[in-house]
Amino acid sequence: MVRLLLASASPARTATLASAGIAHRVLVSDVDEPAVLAAQAEATARSGAAAPSPADQVLALARAKAEDVAAALAAGARPSAGFPDDDGDRPDDVTLVLGCDSMLEADLGDGVEVVGKPRDPEVATRRWAAMRGSVGVLHTGHWLVAVPGAGGAEARRRRTTVGERTC
Helix, strand or coil, X not given: CEEEEECCCCHHHHHHHHHCCCXXXXXXXXXXXXXXXXXXXXXXXXXXXXXXXXXXXXXXXHHHHHHHHHHHHHCCCCCCCCXXXXXXXXXXXXXXXXXXXXXXXXXXXXXXXXXXXXXCHHHXXXXXXHHCCEEEEEEEEEEEEEECCCCCCEEEEEEEEEEEECC
């Protein structure tokens, strides 16, 4: 049996999977996102490479989340609800852990900046108003880890979407 475990508390990601008919469960990662980004920036600075782009950052965060939940699962952690059609673990069962992250690059009036999730509806409303007539770039990273099968195989993908917000 192959099962999908989402390493995210995002209601939007859960709703997207559910609307696509993809049965899954959730186990939220304990990743310290600022620490992951700081380590990534330090590693690229040591190598002499350019600072990580937002697209690189979302992929690093997605990977950290997926690997954190995969390690927790291997150590015995379980999602709050069982998997659909779960009749117990079998040696050939594989759980796919999906880590995700997104960042928005937007011009909010002081030049282009990367913004995280708004903390409340008022912040979201102010951002939308500030972006009026400008272009926003959404970077999304996905990282998939197979546990325990396939030798810990991993797959990754990142996408960038450019959208114009006009009101």
